[in-house]
Amino acid sequence: MSLKPVQARTAGRCHLLPLLLLHLVPAVLLLLLSSSASASASTVVTHLPGFDGPLPFYLETGYVSVEEDTGTELFYYFVESERSVSTDPLILWLTGGPRCTVFSGLAFEVGPVKFVLAPYSGGLPQLVYNPLSWTKMASILFLDSPVGSGFSYARDPKAYDVGDYSSSLQVQTFLNKWFIDHPQYLSNPFYLGGDSYAGMVIPLIAQYISEGIEKRQQPLINLKGYLVGNPKTDPKFDINFRIPSAHGFGIISDQIYEDAMKSCKGDYVNPTNQLCAGVLRKIENLISEIADAHILYKKCVVAVPKPFDDASRRKFLMEESIKINAAPGRPSLDCFTYGYYLAYFWMNDNLTRNSLGVKEGTTSEWIRCIKGLPYTFDMPSSIPYHLNLTTRGYRVLVYSGDHDLEVPLLGTQAWIRSLNFPIVDDWRAWHLDGQAAGFTIAYANNLTFATIKGGGHTAPEYQPEECFAMAQRWLNNEPL
Template sequence: MARLQPISVCILMVLSSYYPRLTVSQSTVRYLPGFSGPLPFRLETGYVGVGDLEENQLFYYFVESEKSPKEDPLVLWLVGGPGCSGWSGFVYEVGPLSFENVPYNGSLPTLKLRKHSWTKISNIIFIDSPVWTGFSYSSGSKEYLNGDIKSSKEVHQFLRKWLIAHPQFLSNPLYIAGESYSGITLPVVVHEIANGIDAGHEPILNLKGYLLGNPLTNRVIDGGSFVPYARGMGLVSDELYESTKKSCRGDYKRPSNFKCSKDLEAVKKCIAGINKKYILEPQCPITSPKPKDTVGHGRFLKEISRELLFPDPLPTFGCREYWQLLSYYWADDASVRKALHIREGTIGEWLRCNRELAYVYEVNSSVKYHLNLTTRGYRALIYSGDHDLLIPFVGTETWIRSLNFSIVDDWRPWAVDGQVAGYTRTYSNNLTFATVKGAGHTAPEYKHKECFAMFHRWISHNPL
């Protein structure tokens, strides 16, 4: 049975006008099926009720810093999609555990420690957001309509309630982090937090900044950046690139004439056999034991679904998607759900990414939020795996340049263990951009050590 954390009476009195209900359930998890022995870090799972009637219950995984929980930063981690579980960030990107990448034999997949977990130096909350993502659910309709703005407001509400229930972390430096589609929603979340601070809403959050990896930011800029990126990586010819550049006049997302459309068709034909998330790896089937029609929304799914629909229903061992498939077998196990304190009957089949959300795509560009937040003094780190064709770094560089910030530290390599790990540039208003050499979409998934070093330096206010 999940226990309700005692909450300070004085905090409750101050905040009763804001939140007449403060439903935050939480449980300490000492053992996880698939991991041998007790967990060598503190893991907490729970639910936070959001919405006017708290009908939406957002599930979370919280890992205390292994260094100094009382002083280390508190990071709220948002996975993209929209509709991808916080477990994905936990086990595949920056959390303390990962799956043993071995052939599935019908038994529970095994977990191992990750050496370069970001929880070595920070407290991290991994959230299943929006509702009907991962283990989050609603007591209302399963057709609950969510969207960029509503989900961002609910994340803000989640965070405030979580901190009320965990007042010991209120003074920790707060950072909001995420990747991919979070590039749309995360700046809105941070904007909501910043406005709440300016308005004096209790509790006052100690927001310091945010960081985003391979972020979808501007649908036109990012959506068309595959053309110059493909040319730069040698995936299309000079002649085709120059013709496309001329016919489309630099706008590769919205073809305005027949020649532009034909040129774009030729470019897409050249890259049709390329793994968009990581151009160095083979294409594999989409990851789901029960494949669903992927034609819809998500990380540019309308554009890449055709390449993902293979006749073979499951990825083969050796594909990155096979490694991701292990989460389905693990999360649907009854002993796992019991260990995580999942409320019975709330979620049927667990999905790493729910592609069937009733979701409204309202924000076409989050650039204005970046401009607002950085000029208000909040720190920002934007990073990109340089082998990502899904949201190429050249599009990210383009919208960053549109901010017209002066350059403080010009383009240079940054290194780990004496080897170039990527390139970086620092702008005024505390904005840092970095590439991660050899990484794909969701860079920490591919370069654990390098991304940990990048995060450690930046969060410590040191140059990359």
């Protein structure tokens, strides 16, 4: 399968910040570039601020240089499997957005720590061990990608202008360099995993790795497949199926749905007439009344910092110490987003930065999902990559929280069906503790689709027990 030609990038490092860096004046830029350091660095973390006692798992953090001429470095958290390090799978975990930090995956989805949800009154939020961490069954390499996410940074402001293809190539470069530094994991079964927009680029990254394997490029990664949750895939499926899903969830009426079908003729992505555009506005207004990431949850303040103007941004970027200049809106304690609020203060504490080995001067304000940096959505659809990889025999698990309206399961089912694979295990319930935990269907070419009953857009956040059981069975090559 031919891929869109892209100019590959390599690696380097220095001081800078992922926040619309193009606003930096040259003099400030030169000041920030005055120091230099090695192209890669790692830290073994034995204690974390706010966590009682030594960590009961192996945690390593670090940077890998992926583009030398622009000084682009990607930050990672590596947690070894708590079961069998030598034989358990290794998963590269990415988070969506694009440009949400992978710390969301580590602390809110599949990683070994979680926040104590207590009212915040200053100081350091507390962490506890997560007994449903997927590190019970696999080693996980959490990666802040694309550059600008979390603690990943670049020396050259222009380096933040990436897209689907260029950022995926940087992930491939990251993996090659990481495995050279960690050859003891090369024999472990390797998988890619992630939710939301990560599901768009994961098949592309897997494609790049697969081509490297075919060319016998070193290091030879033991790629076995990938798993994606509520994955962005193709707007004609992801967006078009929001309308029938909203109708099925009872958010829009029969009449509004019928008007949409009649006026838009099945195309809700590109309205071609005023009647269609009007009914779509009406539908979006109705959807805005609920939390579309999980329609049953409260609609809460999203815990992201408030935007600030160019003048305050320039001043902020020049600060050497960490200043919380744009504190996020505070959700109520019973809101799903309260953990995100706590994470903001925990990550912006110098004790946390020091323990994680974050390089001074590279990221001033940690933001869970950063907005305002350029990103090119240059891959219109990931379906060709899904088709190519499954045809080559790689294992794939696609799962959907069934209460998500951002990437509804109806659209995910539809693009999977468009592959025209024969069914090898027809639609049935899968169970946990004697109860249906969701429904599943298995196709030829090692493709499995599963729903998570009660799950939202990032299913492991909402239904951790069910997702733990699903992942464990699938990674163990057992039927769900």
